[in-house]
Amino acid sequence: MNKAVKIIGIALGVIVLVLAGAVGYFNLSYPDVDPAPNITVERTPERIARGEYLANYVTVCIDCHSTRDWSKFAGPVMPGTEGKGGEEFNEQIGGVPGSVFSSNITPAGIAGYSDGELLRTFTTGVTRENRALFPIMPYPSYHQLSEEDAYSIVAYIRSLPPIENTVGESKLNFPLNFIVKTIPLKSYTPKPAPDRNNEVEYGRYMATIAACGDCHTPAEKGEPIPGMDFAGGFSFMFPGGVVKSLNITPDEETGIGLWTKEDFVARFKAFADSSSQNIPVEMHEFNTPMSWIMYAGMTDDDLGAIYTYLRTLKPVKNQVEKFTPHQQAAGK
Numbered sequence: 001m002n003k004a005v006k007i008i009g010i011a012l013g014v015i016v017l018v019l020a021g022a023v024g025y026f027n028l029s030y031p032d033v034d035p036a037p038n039i040t041v042e043r044t045p046e047r048i049a050r051g052e053y054l055a056n057y058v059t060v061c062i063d064c065h066s067t068r069d070w071s072k073f074a075g076p077v078m079p080g081t082e083g084k085g086g087e088e089f090n091e092q093i094g095g096v097p098g099s100v101f102s103s104n105i106t107p108a109g110i111a112g113y114s115d116g117e118l119l120r121t122f123t124t125g126v127t128r129e130n131r132a133l134f135p136i137m138p139y140p141s142y143h144q145l146s147e148e149d150a151y152s153i154v155a156y157i158r159s160l161p162p163i164e165n166t167v168g169e170s171k172l173n174f175p176l177n178f179i180v181k182t183i184p185l186k187s188y189t190p191k192p193a194p195d196r197n198n199e200v201e202y203g204r205y206m207a208t209i210a211a212c213g214d215c216h217t218p219a220e221k222g223e224p225i226p227g228m229d230f231a232g233g234f235s236f237m238f239p240g241g242v243v244k245s246l247n248i249t250p251d252e253e254t255g256i257g258l259w260t261k262e263d264f265v266a267r268f269k270a271f272a273d274s275s276s277q278n279i280p281v282e283m284h285e286f287n288t289p290m291s292w293i294m295y296a297g298m299t300d301d302d303l304g305a306i307y308t309y310l311r312t313l314k315p316v317k318n319q320v321e322k323f324t325p326h327q328q329a330a331g332k
């Protein structure tokens with residue numbers, strides 16, 4: 001009897017040791033990324049201007065890393081909060097199993113970072129302490145940035161006014177807290193700038209670094225549904241109800257097939273003036289996670305190129321209901 005207990009005890013002990021070893025090995029092996037490149041990004045006025053354009057209107061770093069005013073349509077960024085971080089994403093906001101806080105990316109938050117470490121963080125997905133970021137931070141898209149654009153973002157971020165702000169600690173539920181470590185990309189290979197004369201390729205590049213697909217491609221258990229690229233239907237929980245991204249494939253009935261380039265550009269530019277950036281919205285009313293106000297700062301040419309690229313996608317028939325108020329959702 002005693003002997004049996006002893007054997008079981010030893011067996012359990014061995015299992016615990018093996019498990020602990022496996023976890024330890026896993027934690028040592030992942031995230032599996034190359035060391036940060038040893039670079040110094042020269043902060044030229046051109047780079048800072050290009051970085052400002054990208055970070056505010058295209059890659060919209062400033063969108064997630066600032067405080068947004070949800071009492072207004074499309075949640076404009078509150079002036080004076082640019083880059084301070086602290087926005088929470090959780091089960092309700094962004095469908096994150098856990099809670100994740102956007103980091104302070106002003107010089108006060110990233111003081112310890114070298115230029116190479118900063119570049120590695122937003123192009124591969126690990127912090128300077130080797131912590132894997134949750135991919136709601138769109139690093140898989142930023143992995144496609146051209147070298148000059150990536151450097152410009154570094155130059156601009158470094159030039160933000162520093163804001164002291166301690167943000168919450170990101171925590172993910174099991175098993176995602178382990179899985180997240182396997183997602184970062186091994187290394188960022190500097191890429192040439194896309195050919196501006198090839199409008200489709202250039203538009204694809206802009207749509208990629210703007211991560212339009214992150215919201216416009218529906219996902220199941222965190223994986224994009226095959227064949228549904230840009231077909232809409234990704235859900236966002238808002239206080240007033242469920243908001244879904246729309247179909248932006250060229251399907252004529254359910255997508256943007258009947259839109260002209262002018263229609264498309266005008267749809268964004270409608271948010272370019274200050275009156276459309278201050279539309280009050282009640283909690284129960286329709287609001288949108290899409291940063292219309294930021295994207296409205298894109299040039300007509302860049303928006304036009306995105307349109308031209310979207311026209312080359314496979315049309316997908318997928319009718320999406322953009323807003324389902326809670327009362328209605330509960331009544332059904």
Ligand code: HEC
Nearest residue numbers: 059060061064100101102103121122127133134136137170
């Ligand atoms: C859709 C929202 C979103 C966008 C857009 C976004 N980020 Fe982030 N970012 C986050 C979140 C959330 C985290 C924290 C993730 C975590 O803790 O797992 C983060 C983390 C970071 C960090 C880690 C810093 C640290 O040490 O904690 C850096 C650097 C960063 N982002 C830079 C950028 C840059 C540069 C851009 C634009 C090119 C950008 N982010 C765009 C949401 C976003």
Ligand code: HEC
Nearest residue numbers: 210211212215216243244245246248288289290295306322
């Ligand atoms: C944070 C998620 C998110 C991102 C990123 C995003 N969208 Fe959207 N988009 C939505 C949602 C949700 C809607 C539906 C609600 C609305 O109209 O605002 C929408 C609506 C649209 C519409 C209107 C379609 C119609 O039929 O009225 C267009 C066009 C569009 N998005 C294009 C884009 C493009 C191009 C990009 C990238 C530059 C982009 N979106 C990035 C979430 C997003």
